[in-house]
Structures are given as structure tokens and as C-alpha cells.
Amino acid sequence: MEGFAGSAIQLALLEQRRSIPSDGAILVVHALNPYGMAWLRRVNENNVDLNRNFIKSDEQRTGSPALYGKLDRFLNPRTPPSADYFYVKAAYYALRYGLRNLRQAIAMGQYEFPMGLFFGGNQLEMGPSLYQSWLAENLTSLKRAFAIDVHTGLGKSGQESLFLRGDLIRTDVLADRLGVELISDAANSGVGYDIRGGYADCFDALPHGTEMHVVTQEFGTYPPVRVLHALREENRWHHYGDWTTLHPAKQRLKEVFAPKSHNWREAVIAKGLTFTQAVSKYIFE
Numbered sequence: 008m009e010g011f012a013g014s015a016i017q018l019a020l021l022e023q024r025r026s027i028p029s030d031g032a033i034l035v036v037h038a039l040n041p042y043g044m045a046w047l048r049r050v051n052e053n054n055v056d057l058n059r060n061f062i063k064s065d066e067q068r069t070g071s072p073a074l075y076g077k078l079d080r081f082l083n084p085r086t087p088p089s090a091d092y093f094y095v096k097a098a099y100y101a102l103r104y105g106l107r108n109l110r111q112a113i114a115m116g117q118y119e120f121p122m123g124l125f126f127g128g129n130q131l132e133m134g135p136s137l138y139q140s141w142l143a144e145n146l147t148s149l150k151r152a153f154a155i156d157v158h159t160g161l162g163k164s165g166q167e168s169l170f171l172r173g174d175l176i177r178t179d180v181l182a183d184r185l186g187v188e189l190i191s192d193a194a195n196s197g198v199g200y201d202i203r204g205g206y207a208d209c210f211d212a213l214p215h216g217t218e219m220h221v222v223t224q225e226f227g228t229y230p231p232v233r234v235l236h237a238l239r240e241e242n243r244w245h246h247y248g249d250w251t252t253l254h255p256a257k258q259r260l261k262e263v264f265a266p267k268s269h270n271w272r273e274a275v276i277a278k279g280l281t282f283t284q285a286v287s288k289y290i291f292e
Contacts, residue, residue: 012159060127068128083120
């Protein structure tokens, strides 16, 4: 679902036909989750959130945050979408556990509830596996690399947040060179949260000594409680409905991750290109 914004930025980037040094390259990865884009899901055909699927080799794909288990029935009802006082319940849990604790427990990634939200999977999925294999085979002489992982849904509408997920130099030094503000502590930023098995972990197989940076470029859309509700209702429709993409639950999920607003879309493309240009200058010059 978040791939629509990234796809739009990539198309705009390709239209610019920027010159690239002979010893450099720009790798454009359109979608690791084509199923999700086709069926309006944030997850793949196995209900796996691929941004929780890149578990490191020395970690176990088990367990879930303790609070997630307590919220399972609230987050993952075993019924089709229906009015069930979601916002009232959400307000109660926010007051009881605190917004930051709630956000972290729900979205960190879980490996215990296969039909639930933010399920990281029992194994490395096909898309991530093929991608990692390609990286290992083709980037054997890499000296410096920068990955931009585009996401939507967190923050105020149109707001850009840049989360630094991996680096070999200090955050403030890199931010100064790029001319942007980078967030290295997602959990305490007021917008993001820490995750397990994120996209940044897929670059561990790159050659030793590679200067590697991974930034999640996040664009805000709607309030987090509305995004969560959309994710919850679509998940219910997928498991307990008939899957049709015309159902309101599907359309609401698409809207919270790829708003119809022309102004929002223009702003996202403009900011996406601006950051890509800053990264290109840092890498190539």
C-alpha cells in the first residue's frame, strides 16, 4: 500500500534522466510486495509485513510484545468489518497504557499471530529472499551506498520525516552533509517507533567496510488512530470477507496510505525528488 508514493517518486526520478558517474549507479526497486499493491493490502499473500520480515540470522522469528498479546482481540477481531466502538476502545487503551507504549507494542512487529496486524512471518519471504540474493551477487565491490525506503502513513498530512536506520558516521554529520534533519531515535521522536526485521537489516550481507546508510522517508497522511482502524478493518475483510478491492475497507486503506488529494501527491513527489537529489550529490560528488 505504501508503494504507490514510492512508485510515483521513482517515475518522476526516471523522467529527469540525471547523469550518473561511470563508477556509480542508481538502483530502482519498484515493489517487493506486488501482491499488496494489486490487492490493496499492506502485507503480502501470506499476511506478512515485509518491513518486519528481514530478521537477522542470529535472531529468532518468535514472540510478540507482551502488550500486543493483550490487545490481540481488539486489533484482530475474528469477524468481518463492523461498527464495534473501535475509537472508544482505542481511547481507553491509550489512556491505560500511554500512546507511545501502545504505538510501540502494536507496530514493532510480531511473530506469534499469523492472521494479525504487523506479522513478520515464519521465514524470509520470496520477495525479500530474491532481493537479498541479487544484492549479494551484484554489489560485491560496493564502496558507498545509500538506500531510501519510502513509506506513508506516519505524521501530519504531507509532513516529511527522515528516519536514519543504519549508518557508519554520526547522524549529525550525515544530516549536515545532506542538508536535512535526520531522526535516529524513532521511538522517542513522537512520530515513529522501533521495529524488528526492518528493511535496513537486508543490507547486512553487503561487503565488509561498505559505507551504508538507510533512511526511511516517511510522509504523513491521517491521524494514527485512523490509519490503525483502516488497517484493522481491511485485515478483517481479507480474512473474513470475500477479498473484493471494491469494499469500503479496501478503499479506506488505500486512502490513508495514498490520499487522493492532488496537493498531497504533488508535495510528496517534490519532497521525494529533493531528497533523492541531495543523496545523489552526497554519493556521487
